[in-house]
Amino acid sequence: MSDFVQSLERGLAVIRAFDADHPEMTLSDVARVTGLTRAAARRFLLTLVDLGYMRTDGRLFTLRPKVLELGYSYLSSLGLPDVAQPHLEKLAAEVHESCSVSVLDGSDIVYVARVPTKRIMNVMIEIGTRFPAHATSMGRVMLAAQENLDDFLATTPLTALTDRTITDPVELKSELSRVRAQGWSMVDGELEHGLRSIAAPIRNKGKVIAAVNISTHVSRPIESVHDDLVPPLLATAEAISADLNLS
Amino acid sequence: MSDFVQSLERGLAVIRAFDADHPEMTLSDVARVTGLTRAAARRFLLTLVDLGYMRTDGRLFTLRPKVLELGYSYLSSLGLPDVAQPHLEKLAAEVHESCSVSVLDGSDIVYVARVPTKRIMNVMIEIGTRFPAHATSMGRVMLAAQENLDDFLATTPLTALTDRTITDPVELKSELSRVRAQGWSMVDGELEHGLRSIAAPIRNKGKVIAAVNISTHVSRPIESVHDDLVPPLLATAEAISADLNLS
Structure with a gap:
């Protein structure tokens, strides 16, 4: 049988x-x-x-609509959305930009929680949406924490989503080292032209299990990203991680 | 076989x-x-x-996360969330309250799109959440449009969710007539104490297929609900219906 x-x-x-x-x-x-x-x-x-x-x-x-309950078995088993959602809503209200949480599944990131504010460039990102991890800020912070990173780089085609996407494994590995040291990542026009996104890792008992991001538009100056967005992003990632360790 | x-x-x-x-x-x-x-x-x-x-x-x-794709087969087949979401985001930004779209499934409403603003009373309503239709504003506008309403009332137990829930079929039928004539519904503490919600029907080719709501707190005066919330709610329901008829 x-x-x-x-x-x-x-x-x-x-x-x-x-x-x-x-x-x-x-x-x-x-x-x-x-x-x-x-x-x-x-x-x-x-x-x-x-x-x-x-x-x-x-x-x-x-x-x-009962079909929805199948998807929610997954979200519920993850535990993460319930813990993350209030923090995400607070962050979105503070920075007035869309914020999301995703997990890594193979070579993709998958959105598991999201608070949209205004629609950026008609990009509509729903829970369950997948993007190639290598071209996204959330993917980068999760890849940076992977133990088997060389295996990933050896087996995953680094597709170009725009002409700015890093597609060279050596260059990506060096960028991931920088992300690991810095504690957060920025991706600028590599997933979609004009879309700029920063992400920080969410940890459960020290292990990176997800990422939180803020996505914004190139019209916001880089200085404003550093000064106005990175501190609340890092504080939110810490707060979600702290709550996860309590639950 | x-x-x-x-x-x-x-x-x-x-x-x-x-x-x-x-x-x-x-x-x-x-x-x-x-x-x-x-x-x-x-x-x-x-x-x-x-x-x-x-x-x-x-x-x-x-x-x-692939399990999520099963639930999204349903959402995608509905077509509604894609059309409704931008209108819902605009409405939530305008009234600073949480807004949702739901469909009727048997005697329940099921959320298919939602834009939270601030969290009201720790109620966390996710897509896929069900509530008994008779005790909700969205359920009331959809029930009011049912052709087989008497069958529904004869076979559905009208459970009390709070001491304010209408549980008498005759009383509910009379309220639904009022809702049908008025074109929108208000439910005040019948689903949960302190929660006040208004809803309007979404129509596709004249037929009510969904409802949009604004949920708020008893601390907002009834006059403000009438003056500040009902007009944008009705405008949003009209705009979603118009878009559906285009698509």
């Missing part, structure tokens, strides 16, 4: 087949998108209806 | 077994919490590891 449960993979694929371009689908649509037979697609869809994850009018199927 | 895929139900139960109290579990823990045999729990856990939804150090299992 194989250890792999194909029915689980297929059922999750049926959930993921729905998105902004496919908000409602017929049985035939789902079969086509997932590559399942009509009979199999029908069994998965009816099971999801039965479990409350999907609804149907008999012809069209749509997801129900 | 049954139409119900038990493996899918069990796999989803394994994901949901993880939460703030159980952020990491051994195989035996998962078997105990889900009621599965150790052999079955092992197959589901290894499948989830294989699919990238879980990680393990060989002994302890934890969820990975």
Whole structure:
């Protein structure tokens, strides 16, 4: 008996087949998108209806909000968002810029908490959004704390997101050393032109487990970033870390 | 052959077994919490590891952020959050109170977008949070538009959340008529003492599909709610509805 449960993979694929371009689908649509037979697609869809994850009018199927609870199993298991959110809201109110917390997952950062203030350059970053770690300030502070950094650099393609993105492993390693010594990082136009972001590490029992950032626009002078944003950022990272160690 | 895929139900139960109290579990823990045999729990856990939804150090299992993508299949399929979020941010910045958008799911409202400003009374409302529709301002504007309202009232227990909650179906029906005529609703301490909330319907092609609210504290005088909050709330509901009809 194989250890792999194909029915689980297929059922999750049926959930993921729905998105902004496919908000409602017929049985035939789902079969086509997932590559399942009509009979199999029908069994998965009816099971999801039965479990409350999907609804149907008999012809069209749509997801129900219960699907959100799956994602929140992860956020809740992390513990971090509940602890971080009030600190993040205080920081955003103080600096009038959007603030976020992310974790590292492979070579990506994934947003787990966010307080937007005004929208910067129409960038809309939601919880669950991923960005390549090497091109982000939060990724840099988390990579700087990695024990197996050489493995990461040897195996991860350092894609250029803009013409400013560091794509040379040697150069990135040297920047990460600087970040480690300094205790925070700045990324300037490497993820997106005009977007400037600073980040600091969140520690649980001394170990870096996440990062908090402030993202801003190039129109704010670098001096203002150093003088007005870095101190509250570091204070927030410390406060979240202190709360984590209490809980 | 049954139409119900038990493996899918069990796999989803394994994901949901993880939460703030159980952020990491051994195989035996998962078997105990889900009621599965150790052999079955092992197959589901290894499948989830294989699919990238879980990680393990060989002994302890934890969820990975990919689980968030399942919840975002729902949010994305809804289309609503992307359209509503900028309007919600503008409204929150204007009235300096927390603002949300929710949809109706059975007898509950479920939050699908939210912009917090300051934290009111330590209430922390995240996307995916559910409240009984009858005791909330957003629920009231959505119930007021239901065609099968009598069925709802006949089958839904109107639980008292505080001593102010309307629990009499006849009284609720009369309040919903008033809400329908007025075009917005106010709920005052019925969900939680001291919490006052107003809501207006979001329409897609004339049909009420969601609601937007502003939640505030009893310390704000009723006159201020009427004069300062209702007009921007109604303008925001109109603006979101207009954008939905464009998209």
